Each structure stands twice: as structure tokens, then as C-alpha cells.
Amino acid sequence: MTDYRQKYQMTPVIGWLLKDRGGMILLGILIAAAILVPASNLLLPESSAFHVPTWMVSLLGKYLCYALLALSVDLIWGFCGILSLGHGAFFALGGYAMGMYLMRQIGDRGVYGDPILPDFMVFLNWQELPWYWHGFDMFWFAIVMAMFVPGLLAFVFGFLAFRSRVTGVYLSIITQAMTYALLLAFFRNDMGFGGNNGLTDFKDLLGYSLQSDGTRAGLFVASCVFLGICYTVARGITQSRLGKVLIAIRDAESRVRFTGYRVEYYKLFVFTVSAVMAGIAGALYVPQVGIINPGEFAPALSIEIVIWVAVGGRGTLYGAVLGAFIVNYAKTFFTGAMPDFWLFFLGGLFIAVTLFLPKGVIGAVPAFGSADRQSLFTTWRKRRANEGGKA
């Protein structure tokens, strides 16, 4: 142990990355995917057995965005005990920021051919661009806003909630209320975000057509890169003394207060970082699916994110990524094969995980079940051994 401490004193970042086996595996997979998936899509002929079709590249890219969203929720829920049931709001805001850029990129290629105004504004007889649409013709500005707007909302919301010491179920409920309020607001046509239909019919991104294989591969690579970066940042936070304070807050909030830490500032920090990550996920998601509408604010979606994290394994970060992939793959499969049963399956999955895999799928893998994270298998084996002993 002392050895360890000395080692990571010298090279902190490399030290904790090496210690983090799950993280190393995740980053390895991301790097491999970022190289192999686009390569096989672009270079191999369609007849090849190893060819990855473009729809698959986009689907995987979408999963990566969900994984990043799940990671952001795990950072606050798994490590600080803040159960946000409104994280979809930050995701959607990031998505809208990117969507606004993509709308401005359409230019005069829209149905009404107005060089400045998006179609829905022309349809509503608007004469000029609302003030908050200015600047979104610049890519860098849209990217900054995709992070800044969710971050600002989380900061203000978190400041008010954490200062008033709203915790537990009450916090979860007001996060639901927040995303629901935004849902209703974005449904309104006079908000200027396309109302019910949202933003769609995107043409290109930085001059590259969104329909081309190359752009889709590029977006896939960007999703891998940002998931990798955000994972490393999140792991850096949880490895630091700040991360230890967060876990301490999760376990015994008042003890932390009486130890002299300002709990509300710590929560505010991690909540804001998490919202920024969710915003990035939304910004990467929109060009890959080609639409953003108020449906993304739906409270049900935010609850689903929590299920991804619970299924994968809360408080591990890589577990959240795994959970997002498992549940969303299942969703893609079930909504195709048996559309009526998807919600039953999702509910059943959540119950099953809560009952049989309290540490998620990751917790059931013995290699990741360390001393304090007893895996399902070891418990099961012990129980069997005990029963055998009695018999």
C-alpha cells in the first residue's frame, strides 16, 4: 500500500490509470473501436464479412453518446449519492445547441429557401432571428454553448437545491420537475426551438455532408474520443481527495459537514461537471440521429439513464458505460422484434438487477469484485458451500 502511494505520488495520472483495470479495458476498447470500426466501414468492400455497415456505425455512435450520458449520471449518483432523475435535460440542451448550429448550416437549402431563418421560423411568419439564435452559425460557439448552457443550468439549479440542503428523494423529484418544465417549454412554438417538431432536416457539419460515410465515421471517432476523455476526467475526480470527499458525502453527509467541508460546494462542483458531460453527449448525439425534439426532455428518458447505470454497476464509471450498451442494445433488439414488450422487459430488467445484481453486471464479474464489492458469484459459491456442509 505504501509502495502504491509512493508510486502515484511520482506519476499521479499514469499511476491511477494503471490501478484502474476496468478503465484500462474500457480505454483499450475505445481506442480499438475508434480505429477498427471506421477502417472496416470505409476501407473494406461491402461484400467482406468484416465490413461494418454505415447504419451500424451510427448505431454504435449513438450508444457511445448514451454511454457518456450514463457516465455523467454515475459520477454524481454512484460517487456522491445525488440521484438525478432529470439528467436528460442537460443532454437535450447540449443537443439543442448542436441542433441550432446544424439548422444555421442549412442556409438557403431549406424548403422556404430563406438564407438566415430556419424553416419553422418562416412558417411562423417570423421576420428576424431571435437574439439567442445569433452566434450559432459558428461551430466553436455552438460547442461552447453545448457545454456552457447545461453547466450554467446545473450550477444555478444545484446552487439553490444544495444550499437549501435538498437531498434524497426530494432532490430526485425536483430534477424530474425541472426536465418536465423544460419539456413543456420546448413544446411551445413561441420558444423559438421548433416546438413539437424540434430541429431536423440537417444537411452538413463543418461543410461535410451528414449523410456521407466519412462524416458518420468521423462522428463515431469523436464519440469514442470524448467518451475516453470524459472517462479519464471522471476517474481523475474520483481518484483525488475531492473524490474521497464525494464518497464520504454519499456515506455520511453530516459527518463531512462537521469535519469542516462545505458539502454544498462539493456537490455543486460535481453536479456541474456531470451536466457539462451530459451536454457534450447530447451535442454528439444530435448529428448522428439527425433530429432533436422536446421528447428528449421526457422524464421517462431520464429515469432510463438511471436504469442503465444500475444495470451496469453503480459507482464504477465503466459499469455505467457497459450498462448503457447492454440496455440500449436490448432496446434496439426488442423494439424491433417485440415492440409491445419493451417496457415490460425494461421494468423486469430493473427489478431483476435490483434483486439479484445489486452491484450491477460489473459486480457479478469476479475479477472486479474486490474486498468491499463482493460479487454475486462468490456469495453464491459460499452459500452453496455452506449448504453442502450442512448436508
Added chain:
Amino acid sequence: MSEAAAIQKNASDEEQVKSAQSETILYVDGVSVTFDGFRALNNLSFYVEPGELRAIIGPNGAGKTTMMDIITGKTRPDTGDVLFKSEIDLTKLDEAEIANLGIGRKFQKPTVFESHTVFDNLLLACSGGRGVFQALFHRLSDAEKIKIEKTLVTIMLEDKRDEMAANLSHGQKQWLEIGMLLMQEPELLLVDEPVAGMTDSETEETAKLLRSISKEYSVVVVEHDMEFVRDLDCKVTVLHEGSVLAEGRLDHVQKDPRVIEVYLGR
């Protein structure tokens, strides 16, 4: 001692109150607090001198925990003064500010960070930067390491340093929590029922631990267990229905007819 306190309490002269304040580390005067019509504290006054070990006893509902809550900023009093080191008004500050002034509090139920090791528990309590960004870029220093090792020895947990706090016994958790208070380098320690649920030998060890700690810090112990209070061998304040009933050495207090009535009348 109790006579002196009584004189100070009755002093109407401003000068005398001032001089009484200047000698105290904790000055609680005329504090009352009401919860939904229930008067938890009723004109409570007492003083703790620097370097003193003080035991506070009283039947259930006497207001012991409420008193702790007021001193540590969890509850605001309706009326009255609470001064730390004779000049800092604690009723205006919140928990974190009060903790950083040097008042440590141990809860009745042992409260440690269960998913951290004993070492990390002490590290988190270690005095020093409490800011978010200080914590983010914090690196363990040699001075901190030495301090943690020293505390591990004091609280008799040096061989448990890499154990998860969740795996400690009840008594060991209590000691760890006391150790965490020591890491904060407090000037005043408030200890709420430290031996509840402890075995006899653990209780004795704890009394020894608190007596040795009180050589360096002022300590206020709230306790039910009379044997333990006797082991502490210090001045005792008896609370009843939110105010001080008697004050003095334990054998003196135990002879007080009102104390006998309160304790035996129930």
C-alpha cells in the same frame, strides 16, 4: 469550582461578565430553544474553561443533544449567547465554519466513512484546505502522513490502517471517529455518548483515551453511563428539562437531593 461558576452566573456587573468570558473556551449563556412548542432548552447557561474535561449527564430528553446541535451550528437558539474563546459568536455560523474554527463533534451513533479505509478516514479529517479545488489537486504530504500515523497509534488502530471502516467493530468505529476529530486539530471536542454499546474493556480504554486527549484539548462529554463518568474523574454538569440542575464533582452532585429525585423519580 461550582461556587465560582455560580458567582459568575449571578454577576450583574458587566465587568465581571467580561472577565468570566475571557477565561472560557465555551460560553453558553441563557440559551433557549423551542421545537413546536416543546422547550428543549430553557435558559441554559454553563462555561467550559480551556483545557477542561467536562462531563454532561442528564436523563433522556434533558436537552443534551440539542445543546450539542446549538454549539455546532446545526440548530439556531431562539435566545441566548454561545461564544467560543470568549469572542466568536457561534450562533451566526454554520457547521463547516464552526468545525474549521476548531470545534470537533462526535456523534452518538458512530459515524465514519464506511467505504473508505481507516487511513483515508483520517486523511479526510486532516486539518488543512477544505476548498473544492484544493481537494481536487491535493497530494499527500509527508507531514500529513506522519500526523495520520501518530493518530493511528493514539486511537489504537495502527494495524487496521488499510481496513475498510465498515469492517471495524463498534468500539473501533467510535475510536476512529475520535481520531478523526483529533486530525482536525480542534481546541474543543464535543463527544456524544462515546461508550454506548461498548464492552467493559472498551469503555475503560475509551475513558483512558479521553483523559489523555483532555491534556491537550478541552473536551465536553455527554454521557449516560455513571461508571464511565466516574472513570473520567472530572467536573460534572447535570441537565434536566433543558437547564442546569447541578454542577460539581460527581460524588458531590450525586448527593444533591434534586439530582436524586430526577434520576430516581423516573
